[in-house]
Amino acid sequence: MLQKDLEEVKVLLEKTSRKRVRDALTVEKSKIETEIKNKMQQKSQRKAELLDNEKPAAVVAPITTGYTVKISNYGWDQSDKFVKIYITLTGVHQVPTENVQVHFTERSFDLLVKNLNGKSYSMIVNNLLKPISVEGSSKKVKTDTVLILCRKKAENTRWDYLTQVEKECKEKEKPSYDTETDPSEGLMNVLKKIYEDGDDDMKRTINKAWVESREKQAKGDTEF
Secondary structure, eight states: OHHHHHHHHHHHHHHOOOHHHHHHHHHHHHHHHHHHHHHHHHHHHHHHHHHHHTSOTTOOOOSSOOOEEEOOOOEEEEOSSEEEEEEEOTTGGGSOGGGEEEEEETTEEEEEEEEETTEEEEEEEOSBSSOEEEEEEEEEEETTEEEEEEEESSTTOOOSSSBHHHHHHHHHHTTTSOTTSOHHHHHHHHHHHHHHHSOHHHHHHHHHHHHHHHHHHHHHHHTO
């Protein structure tokens, strides 16, 4: 479904020369590509976890790590004093305490878990939304989970995003469409808004591009 939306946006981009239309469609294209990338990463992560679970329990992990896996999946929330990042790593509570290392700066942190099931795991987060207290920040290792506690320098302030980059990306998308909708609805909302606000020339451009993209898609479907 996402791939078809992406193809349709690309076709519309090829057909239109209006800057406003192209800008809106370019933002939509970027959102769909990000959604596809995230789904592929999640699928890859699930596959890796399944492979780990299938390993015989009797196998002893080697002392040296084979390679480093970048952690991309995590969750976070906050309290008045802390921003809390949750990373799920099966079996992390069974490795020595010194194998789980976190380094903090005022606007970043990086996590390194060494020799977990024969691999190392790393996560680096730069450009945190707001400054944190290095001395007041810490980590906790729980069952299959690493909890990173970033102490807010300014207590009782709300973080709407974890990083500055995330904030800029989200705010850039806001004028075009509701980011809570799925990519298909987002595309329709973008085109509908441009169509309603545009002049006759713009409406003709969108109509022509839309019809041609539909014809191309129909033709492609019949070939398979």
